[in-house]
Amino acid sequence: MSDDGIRSDWATKDFYKELGVAKSATQDEIKKAYRRLARANHPDSHPDDTAKHDRFKAVAEAYDVIGDPERRKKYDQAREMFSRGGFPAGAGFGSGGGFGGYGGGVNVEDLLRDRAGGGGGFGDLFGDLFGGGGGRGRARPPRAARGADLETTATIGFTEALDGATVSLRVSSDGACATCHGTGGKPGTQPHVCPTCEGTGFVTASVGGAFSMNETCPSCGGRQLVYDDPCPACHGSGRGRATRTIQAKIPAGVKDGQRIRLRGKGAPGDNGGPSGDLYVTVKVTGHRVFGRKGEHLTVDVPVSFTELALGAEIKVPTLGGAPVTLKVPAGTPNGRTFRVRGKGAERPDGTRGDLLATVEVQVPGHLDPEAKAALEAYAATTDDSRLRSGLFDGAG
């Protein structure tokens, strides 16, 4: 606790929040906040309250760091580095840090390195060159990058698809390793300057002639620091899968298989870049009774031969409303669709589509003797073969 180095657990600890002060607070404000909290949570006054004991310890730890102007500076720098997943050159780490050699002049390699690293343009380079000793001591500003677009699927119910719904989606994306917060080091261990690149994050490779190119250091992956013990979760890569749960609004009227774009719900951007988009492919589950045809609902209505032949009034259900009565005229062909206005899906303007009811004759599998006798009497009055006469006329 008493060493002056950077601690990797700082990545997870917001000491300002712990003390309830702004990041810009003066040392005096920090001290006052600490005294107030230490008094309020002191174990002597609350011997049995373990939550207060923990709070007291946390407050003391926070004050131990940001209560000291020098340690506070290191803490602020480290927090910024952790948030970027890297370490700027010249930050001056801990006791064994080897950054003392920097801050000298500028050489051609530095210029090439900056170009290869995608840093500033020539303006920046000459600014360094003539500005007097900027050179290596200055950390390259991190580049903002837009987050990746992500894909996921959501399954919603038939009625939800009609009305619109807010669904919880679990979305995974590449991000900093949750265990080491992107440092690649075993939590609780101290990093040291990468011996391969001497802390620059780059190695120089000759590309022939007088030219050389700089590449990201293979040992530290450009992070400039290495750990003796790699993070057990990511094996030192610093990368992991981050899973978030987001609330997504699925608009009313969505169709099965439709792909919806949710702006800004994708992977978070790097270094303040905007988030990507999330594409959600929506699966709509079927309904036992109703189907969908755009803004219209469909329903198959079983009817008997006699109902179609003689005409009938048939009750038909609607989705979420009272049943309606279909007036089926005598002599209605099988498969005819009746339109019930305003009983379909809601349109964006609040009006509704229609209910399309299709009649389907059901043939009884079993007839009791009385019904059978009646049907036989009916058959005796008609010549069924006439139904098929057209077949033979047309067949040639």
Ligand SMILES: [Zn+2]
């Ligand atoms: Zn890790």
Ligand SMILES: [Zn+2]
């Ligand atoms: Zn390195």
